[in-house]
Amino acid sequence: MACPQCGRSEQVHSVQELADLARMRLGQMQQGLEASPPQSGLRGWEAEPRPIRQDRNTIGYGGESASSIAGSIADDVAGAVIGEAARFIGRAIGRRVQRTYAERVQPAMATAQEAMLRNQIAIAERHPDLRGCMSDQVIFLAGGNRVLPFPNLATLTIDQADALVATLRSG
Numbered sequence: 001m002a003c004p005q006c007g008r009s010e011q012v013h014s015v016q017e018l019a020d021l022a023r024m025r026l027g028q029m030q031q032g033l034e035a036s037p038p039q040s041g042l043r044g045w046e047a048e049p050r051p052i053r054q055d056r057n058t059i060g061y062g063g064e065s066a067s068s069i070a071g072s073i074a075d076d077v078a079g080a081v082i083g084e085a086a087r088f089i090g091r092a093i094g095r096r097v098q099r100t101y102a103e104r105v106q107p108a109m110a111t112a113q114e115a116m117l118r119n120q121i122a123i124a125e126r127h128p129d130l131r132g133c134m135s136d137q138v139i140f141l142a143g144g145n146r147v148l149p150f151p152n153l154a155t156l157t158i159d160q161a162d163a164l165v166a167t168l169r170s171g
Helices: 015-035 066-126 158-169
Strands: 012-014 130-133 138-141
Touching: 012 015, 015 066, 015 130, 066 158, 138 158
Parallel strands: none
Antiparallel strands: 012 130, 130 138
16 A cells, blocks of 8 residues: 555555554563562662772871871761761662652553553554555555644544544545
8 A cells, every 4th residue: 555645655554553563562561560570679779889988098198197097087987977878868769769660650651551552452443444654654544545644643542533534534
């Protein structure tokens, strides 16, 4: 089937091809949800390696006095305590963000993607004569000569698809 706009057929795809792809992705999503084991072990910030602090504060190194060495040690201890506190807070925040993502964001995204794929399948079943030319980014009906700009399939509703097909048929 050739595109009515460019006359070529190598980039023309049927809506059934889109539906088959959507079915495949939907099946993969469902298999992924069933096969995903519960998470255990270290995750996120916990799994990141921590740098080992190596200082060269040796007594008498470089002719330093005892008081400057004591001050240096106190600074190092304070720095270490602050550094550990920051890492602890960072890990706690990281775990909370990761938990929120896993418990709320990821399921919501999966639900939205599943709805979009099911919608694409429903459109394909309802309008099997719909075609699209990927090179020209247009849609048309098999055997038709009218074209419309390719819609955003992620947001296309069944009602919008019906309206597009009605417009294509009216010409």
